[in-house]
Amino acid sequence: MSRRAALRLLAVLVAAAVVVAVAVVGYRVLRPGTPEQDGWYERPPAADAPLRAVTPSTARPADGGGAPFVTAVADGGRYFVDQDGAPILVRGDAPWSLLVDLSPAEAETYLTTRSEQGFNALLVSLLGNPANGGPSADGATVDGLLPFVDGDVTRWNAPYWDRAHDTLARAADLGLTVLLYPVDSWTLDEPFGSPSVAVCHDYGAMVGEWAADLPHVLWMAGGDYTPEPADDACLEAVQEGIRSTGDSRPFSAQLITVRFAGQDPHWDPLVDWDFVYSYQPVYEAVREAYDTGPVRPALLAESNYEGENNMGDQPTTTETLRRQVLWAITSGSPGDVYGTEDWEFLPGWQDRLRSEGAEQVARLRDVVASLPWWTLVPDDGALLTGGAGGNPDAFDQLETDLATAAASPDGDLALVYVPTERTVTLDVDRLAPGSRAWWVDPTTGEPAPASLAGSMTTPGANAAGDHDWLLVLGTHPVDG
Structure with missing residues (x-):
């Protein structure tokens, strides 16, 4: 089991930790477009050192190609909106090592297939390490492109960054939002090298400039991350560096010590949305994040991955995957992020892109996305009055049969997810006339x-042959 897989298993066992805040030291970063050279500059190693030009990226600016992608948190704070301000349901996948494990042709296969399946978001690391699925600890791509010159994070190897930019620009064309980790918990030591806070800030500013024409990026920190003061300082400095370029795109953090950043007193005030992370019945974590102030999106961004066994003897079945999607939606999540064992692109990954789990998740998301899902509020027994079931001691998704519901305040739409065979009772007076x-x-x-x-x-x-069903109620027709 890789370090990443082992740490993901620990997420179901760890308790909340309190971390120490560290001040971030600002640093001005040189930007492209000087009279001397229209390109990227490295940060000088000393104040009087000459500037060294880096070949500019040849990737064209991404214009989105008309496809919607996530750009901001909606007014009211419960969900995300696209570049036109319309609500957008997050339909994610988790190809962590996309930028280092695949050739450009392979990346095209992956991206186009996921787009065809209705996926619209990807969880991706900008740097690679074997612990996050990458080929080697020096951060090299599968064909040997290194991200840095001599390991200096402010001296960029242009071919690596050009390819990464091209890949992300293509994702934008296809309407694939990228939840991007500039550096994650697995790459902090190698290849990032745990530099000083000032250098972390410089790197962040360079990333912010590099990604300025990639409008579909949301920023991430952590990744199975146990907070430590020194690491916190670096990760925060990277984000502050990005912000120093004028970038205001939504930011979140994935911690292994808590179910969502709002449970960590240090990270809570820093994030714009909650990355909800749990392998236990997901309605618990999502609803807790939804109910915890301040109001912000509580997105189920990691749970059990298809093809992996993260819960001891319990397999991750297609039923597990369906439960995760529908429990999340009916508990207040504005979508979900699915994942597979191919987060590290194991041999034969191309043949598994259209797995039954991926196809079922895609169909479910299509149903939800066809309805005004953003109006839903989790139900507390006002609509679903009987037959809810449940097991408060459940450890795995399949060990509980809790039915969950959500309804719009005007009763125009309601969803009830019933995971096992039964009769449920409803207060139909809560529904709009003509439902x-x-x-x-x-x-x-x-x-x-x-x-x-x-x-x-x-x-x-x-x-x-299973017995889970989604009950849709209201005045909006459901098309087959």
């Missing part, structure tokens, strides 16, 4: 009209 009901098979996305009543029973086995 109807559909049972949606979560394995196919196919809806079947049902008679709306105060007592409703699941239709039996779904197409996969």
Whole structure:
């Protein structure tokens, strides 16, 4: 098991930790476009040292190609909006080592396939290390491109950064938002080298300038990260460096010590949205983040990955994946991030891109995205009045059968996820006049009209032979 996989397993066992705040020292970074050379400059090693030009990126600016991607947190703080200000459901994947493990042709295969499947967000590390799926500890790509010259994080090897820029620009063309880690917990030591706070700030400013024409990037810190004062100072300095360029795009942190950054007193005031991280029944963590102030998106951004076993003897099944998506949505998450064992692009990954789990998750997301999901508020028993079930001692997603619900305040839309066969009771007076009901098979996305009543029973086995169903209620038609 890789260090990353081992640490991800620890996420279900660790308790919250309090970390120490460290002041960030600002540093001015030289920018492109001087009369001498229209290119990137390295930070001088000393105040009187001459500037050294780095070949500028040849990647064209990304214009998004008309495809929507995440750009900001919506007014009200519960979900994200795209470049036109419209609500956008996060439909993510976690190809952590995309930029170092794949050739440009392979990256094109991955990106276009995920776009065709309706994915619109990717979790990606800008630097590689074997612990985050990369080929080598020096950060080199699979074909040997190093990110830095002589290990100096302010001396960039242009071919590496040009390729990374091209790949991310292509993601923008396809409407794939990138949740990007400029440096993560696995690359802080190698290849980043744990430099001084001032150098971390310089690097962040360089990244901010480099990504200025990539409008689909959201910034991340951490990654299975146990906070330490020195590391906190560097990660914060990187983000401050990015901010020094005028970049204001949303930022979050992934910590292994807590379910979301809002539970950590140090990181809580620094993030714009909560990266919810739990392998246990996800409705618990998502709802806790949703209910914890300040109000901001509580996105389920990591749980069990398809093809991996992170819960001891319990497998990650397609039913596990469906539960994670629908429990997240009905508990207040503005989408979810799915993942697979190919976060590190294992041999044969191309053949697994269209796995049954990925296809089922895509179908479910299509159903949710076709409805005004952003109006939903998690239900506290006002709509779902009986038959909820549940197991407060559950450790794995499949050890509990809790039904969860969410409804719009005007009753125009409600979703009820029922994970096992049963009858549920509803207060139909909470629904808008003219409301109807559909049972949606979560394995196919196919809806079947049902008679709306105060007592409703699941239709039996779904197409996969399981008994979980999504009940859609309201005035909005559900198309098959």
